[in-house]
Amino acid sequence: MATVNKLQAERSMAETNHRLILRRLATAVGAQPPNRRTIVSNISQAEASYAVLTAAHIAYVHKIGASMDAQEHQGWINTKDDAHTAGIAAATNAVELIDVNPANAPPARPLETITSEKLRLTLRINALYTAIEEALPDGVQFNNEQHAAMTENLETLEGHLRRFEELITELKAVDVAQIATYQAQLDAFMAEKIPMDARIRINLARSKTAQVGAAPPPAAQQVAPANPQLVAPQGNRRVAKLIPISGPKFTGKAKDYPQFKIKYEEMVTPHYDSASRLEYLHNALPQAVKDKLAVARKSEEQIWRELDEWFGNDKVVLKETLADLYDLPTLKLKPAELVPRIYNTLADTEALLDGINKGVSDQLGI
Numbered sequence: 001m002a003t004v005n006k007l008q009a010e011r012s013m014a015e016t017n018h019r020l021i022l023r024r025l026a027t028a029v030g031a032q033p034p035n036r037r038t039i040v041s042n043i044s045q046a047e048a049s050y051a052v053l054t055a056a057h058i059a060y061v062h063k064i065g066a067s068m069d070a071q072e073h074q075g076w077i078n079t080k081d082d083a084h085t086a087g088i089a090a091a092t093n094a095v096e097l098i099d100v101n102p103a104n105a106p107p108a109r110p111l112e113t114i115t116s117e118k119l120r121l122t123l124r125i126n127a128l129y130t131a132i133e134e135a136l137p138d139g140v141q142f143n144n145e146q147h148a149a150m151t152e153n154l155e156t157l158e159g160h161l162r163r164f165e166e167l168i169t170e171l172k173a174v175d176v177a178q179i180a181t182y183q184a185q186l187d188a189f190m191a192e193k194i195p196m197d198a199r200i201r202i203n204l205a206r207s208k209t210a211q212v213g214a215a216p217p218p219a220a221q222q223v224a225p226a227n228p229q230l231v232a233p234q235g236n237r238r239v240a241k242l243i244p245i246s247g248p249k250f251t252g253k254a255k256d257y258p259q260f261k262i263k264y265e266e267m268v269t270p271h272y273d274s275a276s277r278l279e280y281l282h283n284a285l286p287q288a289v290k291d292k293l294a295v296a297r298k299s300e301e302q303i304w305r306e307l308d309e310w311f312g313n314d315k316v317v318l319k320e321t322l323a324d325l326y327d328l329p330t331l332k333l334k335p336a337e338l339v340p341r342i343y344n345t346l347a348d349t350e351a352l353l354d355g356i357n358k359g360v361s362d363q364l365g366i
Contacts, residue, residue, distance in 0.1 A: 007063050011056040013198040016158075018049040018080065020194075022087040024162040029094045036098045038169050043091050050084045111174050118167045120258070125160045125193070127248075127263035132157065132200055134267075142207045150204055154197075161193060247280040252289050254320050257311035260284070274300060 002010075025042040028035060054077065061073045068074060132153055142150060168186040172179045248263035250256065268280045278300045285295065293306050310316060 002059075002063070004060070004063050007056070007060040009198060009202065011053070011060045012202060013194055014049070014053040014056040015080070016198050016201060017190075017194050018046070018053045018084070020158055020161055020165075020197075021046045021049050022083060023158065024165055025087050025091050027162060027166070029091050034094055034098060035169075036095060037173065038166065039091050039095055039098075041169060043088060043095075046084065046088060046091075050080070053080060109170065109174070111171070114167055114170045114174065118164070118171070120262070121160060121164055121167065122189075123259045123262045124266065125157065125164065127259065127266045128153070128157050128160065129193070129196060130248075130263065131267040133196075136200060136203050136207065140203075140207050147204070147207065150207075154200060154204065158197065161190075161197075164189065247284050250284050250286065250289065252286040254311040254313070254316045257307070261307075278303075 021042060025039070025046055028038045028042050031038075057073070057077050057080075058068065061068055061070075066073055068077075132150070136150065165186060168182050171182045175182070247268050248260055250260040264281070264284065268277055272280065281300060281303060282290070282295065285293075289307075290296075293303065293310070295303050298306075
């Protein structure tokens with residue numbers, strides 16, 4: 001039988017999912033020009049997610065022995081219902097306007113463009129999840145400023161998730177033959193991310209201290225280079241969005257470079273001064289890369305420029321891919337394992353080449 005804590009967690013996940021869909025719906029309604037199919041799809045998903053949310057709330061209230069008529073519990077669901085009703089009404093009105101003027105349908109983007117954006121967004125989402133979870137260990141306590149900054153990071157993350165779903169919708173419209181594949185990708189991605197989002201929100205709710213000047217988290221919970229200096233505030237910009245965290249590490253392989261760079265830009269660049277960023281970068285690079293680029297006396301900008309030139313080079317990407325393919329026979333895989341491995345290696349390579357504008361279409365000049 002489900003416990004109170006489990007039912008509360010399920011309600012929190014349902015609330016997060018419903019909020020994400022409503023925001024995605026609002027984005028679809030506000031798009032210029034709006035896409036009728038996207039809006040209608042999001043309306044259906046919003047209705048379904050609201051039904052799940054309502055059921056989860058009722059189950060939780062009954063489990064704690066309370067009544068739905070109680071002001072606290074009725075008020076909670078009424079707030080969700082108001083947001084839901086407003087979102088559905090705006091979307092329905094948008095659909096009616098599109099039906100009056102079908103010319104509002106937007107032109108489709110090329111499949112390669114959408115796929116490339118989806119790859120970059122996936123890397124960014126994973127990097128931001130890593131950054132937030134490292135900055136929010138169990139038992140951490142934030143003051144009001146830190147809590148607000150972390151909440152802002154979480155809102156950014158949820159915006160990325162909304163965009164991911166929009167890209168899947170685009171892909172299904174452009175590549176109709178693969179609709180089932182894209183839907184399976186979306187389902188698997190959200191099945192992983194929504195529980196993570198709910199867990200982060202629960203931990204974040206527990207992390208807020210009563211006083212703005214509350215003590216920072218214990219030193220044991222912080223991992224950072226020696227004496228890092230936070231970036232000084234500029235205007236209304238906060239001093240830092242995350243507590244000190246360990247920086248990402250680069251494997252030295254071109255195929256891992258895009259994800260490493262995105263993680264660095266999410267986890268390090270906005271939060272530390274140039275000297276600390278340079279230290280993070282030195283610690284992140286394997287010795288072979290540091291020797292190749294002779295980084296000892298170079299600035300952060302010079303190192304990044306040379307990293308981009310080397311690991312963003314299509315010849316380096318292809319060379320690594322060929323090496324991976326030549327190594328496959330040594331793994332002694334069964335045919336049923338070998339073929340998917342070859343396919344995934346080639347697909348990953350094409351995605352990387354598209355990301356640096358060196359894909360098949362670029363090579364052919366189309």
